[in-house]
Amino acid sequence: xxxxxxxxxxxxxxxxxxxxxxxxxxxxxxxxxxxxxxxxxxxxxxxxxxxxxxxxxxxxxxxxxxxxxxxxxxxxxxxxxxxxxxxxxxxxxxxxxxxxxxxxxxxxxxxxxxxxxxxxxxxxxxxxxxxxxxxxxxxxxxxxxxxxxxxxxxxxxxxxxxxxxxxxxxxxxxxxxxxxxxxxxxxxxxxxxxxxxxxxxxxxxxxxxxxxxxxxxxxxxxxxxxxxxxxxxxxxxxxx
Ligand SMILES: *Cc1c(COP(=O)(O)O)cnc(C)c1O
Numbered sequence: 001x002x003x004x005x006x007x008x009x010x011x012x013x014x015x016x017x018x019x020x021x022x023x024x025x026x027x028x029x030x031x032x033x034x035x036x037x038x039x040x041x042x043x044x045x046x047x048x049x050x051x052x053x054x055x056x057x058x059x060x061x062x063x064x065x066x067x068x069x070x071x072x073x074x075x076x077x078x079x080x081x082x083x084x085x086x087x088x089x090x091x092x093x094x095x096x097x098x099x100x101x102x103x104x105x106x107x108x109x110x111x112x113x114x115x116x117x118x119x120x121x122x123x124x125x126x127x128x129x130x131x132x133x134x135x136x137x138x139x140x141x142x143x144x145x146x147x148x149x150x151x152x153x154x155x156x157x158x159x160x161x162x163x164x165x166x167x168x169x170x171x172x173x174x175x176x177x178x179x180x181x182x183x184x185x186x187x188x189x190x191x192x193x194x195x196x197x198x199x200x201x202x203x204x205x206x207x208x209x210x211x212x213x214x215x216x217x218x219x220x221x222x223x224x225x226x227x228x229x230x231x232x233x234x235x236x237x238x239x240x
Contacts, residue, residue, distance in 0.1 A: 004042060005049035007228045008033070011211075015222065018215040029215055032080055032204070034225030036061065037232045040068040046228065047074055055101075055223050057083030063096045082164070082223060084138050091115045094123060101126040101164040101204055104140045109152045116157040125152060126164040126204055131183045134168055142186050149190050153197070160194075162202030162220070163187050173213060180205060180217035187218070 002010075011031065019026045034055040035043050043054060043065060054077060056062030066079050080099040085108050093100055094115035103109050103125050116123050127148055130139030140148050145163070153160045165183045170176040187203045194200055206214025208227035215222065226232060 004045040004228060007230075008046060008049045008051055011224050011227050014211060014227075015215065018212040021212075022216045024215065029219060030221045032082075032221055032223045033228050034082065034207075034223050035065070035229060036083070036225065038229045040065050040072065042229055043069060043077075044072065044074055047077065051228075052076060053078040053080065055080040055082040055225075056097075057081075059083065059085070059089040059092045063092045066096050087111060095120075097123070099124040099126070099161070102128045102138065103152065104128045104130075104138055104148075106148060106151050109148075109155060109158060113155040113157045122157050122159040124161050125158045126162050126202055127152065127160075128164045128166070129183065129186060131165040131186070132167045132179050137166075137168075139165065142182070145186060146190055146193055149194060153194060159199055160197075162200055162204065163190070164202075164204035166207075167205070169209065176210060176213050177217060180210075180214055180219070184218040 015029050015031060016026045019029060030053065032053050032055045033046050033051050036057040059081060062079065062081060069077060079097045080101055081093050081097045082101045085102050090108060090111040094112050095117055100123060104127065112123055127145060128139040129142055129145050130137050131142060149160060152158060163183065167179040183205055184203060191200050202221055203219050204221040204223060205219045206222035208224050211222040211224060
């Protein structure tokens, strides 16, 4: 059976090949390992294979895992919250995570700003955009993203880093590419609107199934779970 280290190597090779195929520098895409539903031991295995950045969907599960790894003496990790955010969970995020990619309304951003402990770096933030307009989905509407970006950029304990999106799978790669290209266009528009701050450098899109398409359309961070850690069981996926 392939180990987590084998899988990581294979995913890195996919990223490099995708960069080469569209003439991008191999270091221009970061890999976020999405460890939701997998335990601290799986994270430790990935760390041993050189991975540093991890994504978690469920705030409570993530906070516990972060604490477990710290207690185990595993240092230097970067934790990203990528799941839906409710007001009653913002304090845990502000106190435990380095990044949050799922900010989609000002009220949540304001709470994170107030709750970020003074001794920590500002919280790195991506706005989640509902790029394909799916009615039930999280994310700010594309036409409202500019106003939200301006407001979030003004909050001193947050640092606005870019956009994140989770487009629905499309039956045809060409259709998927159109959606991903829209996200890239919005990212560049907002960047220009904000005055091109150097920190606004992150377009988080692409997962296990579609990272090549996302890289071809300009993703700077792919979020990969199952291709690294294996298949999640449904029960575990909905538990936390
Ligand atoms: C689970 C998840 C991923 C990883 O998905 P895979 O298909 O397992 O690679 C990426 N982003 C978000 C927001 C997720 O919830």
